Amino acid sequence: KAGVTQTPRYLIKTRGQQVTLSCSPISGHRSVSWYQQTPGQGLQFLFEYFSETQRNKGNFPGRFSGRQFSNSRSEMNVSTLELGDSALYLCASSFGQPGYGYEQYFGPGTRLTVT
Amino acid sequence: GQQLNQSPQSMFIQEGEDVSMNCTSSSIFNTWLWYKQDPGEGPVLLIALYKAGELTSNGRLTAQFGITRKDSFLNISASIPSDVGIYFCAGELKNSGYALNFGKGTSLLVTP
Numbered sequence: 681k682a683g684v685t686q687t688p689r690y691l692i693k694t695r696g697q698q699v700t701l702s703c704s705p706i707s708g709h710r711s712v713s714w715y716q717q718t719p720g721q722g723l724q725f726l727f728e729y730f731s732e733t734q735r736n737k738g739n740f741p742g743r744f745s746g747r748q749f750s751n752s753r754s755e756m757n758v759s760t761l762e763l764g765d766s767a768l769y770l771c772a773s774s775f776g777q778p779g780y781g782y783e784q785y786f787g788p789g790t791r792l793t794v795t
Numbered sequence: 796g797q798q799l800n801q802s803p804q805s806m807f808i809q810e811g812e813d814v815s816m817n818c819t820s821s822s823i824f825n826t827w828l829w830y831k832q833d834p835g836e837g838p839v840l841l842i843a844l845y846k847a848g849e850l851t852s853n854g855r856l857t858a859q860f861g862i863t864r865k866d867s868f869l870n871i872s873a874s875i876p877s878d879v880g881i882y883f884c885a886g887e888l889k890n891s892g893y894a895l896n897f898g899k900g901t902s903l904l905v906t907p
Contacts, residue, residue, distance in 0.1 A: 684837070713893050715895075715897075723883065723897035725894040730893075736891070736894045770837050770838070772837075782893060782895075784840070786830075786837035788835075789837050
């Protein structure tokens with residue numbers, strides 16, 4: 681069974697630009713969560729989508745947004761990039777339903793560098 | 796999110812030694828997960844715990860869900876060089892859905 685895939689793996693952007701990251705979950709998983717990982721703050725929850733609906737959102741500004749498609753693939757968008765947005769962005773998939781547990785499986789991440 | 800206090804921050808041990816690390820919080824968690832992350836990769840799930848007092852093993856790894864539901868422990872027995880990496884605890888608060896709170900990680904170095 682294929683794991684979680686994320687594209688692109690590396691990205692360099694300039695301040696003020698916007699960026700879109702993509703995530704394909706494990707087949708059969710309907711929940712996709714996004715996390716930001718930085719050396720200073722560690723792993724922080726951004727948002728979670730299930731069946732194309734955002735179910736949960738972390739404490740990030742509105743510049744961070746996401747969406748999920750009918751095939752469970754998800755994208756996240758960051759607008760008006762700031763230097764502090766440089767991070768590893770991780771996506772995780774799970775079944776997302778009661779009775780299936782809360783185990784989340786992570787992709788390799790997208791390394792975003794903002795200059 | 797809720798702060799998870801993970802300790803120790805780093806460990807430098809010899810091959811063959813046993814390792815213990817833990818996570819504590821002031822909040823009650825429904826689920827505890829332990830992950831390992833290698834450089835440049837995403838975290839890999841090692842063990843999931845769902846019940847207070849639960850003790851679960853995965854090979855040389857053993858983890859426990861604390862009785863108070865506010866802590867969890869991970870032990871690695873007979874460490875080997877490939878155990879090198881950063882270990883993270885993650886907890887799911889009651890009614891928080893699928894938002895995981897993570898500890899800051901324990902960096903493990905193993906010398907042959």
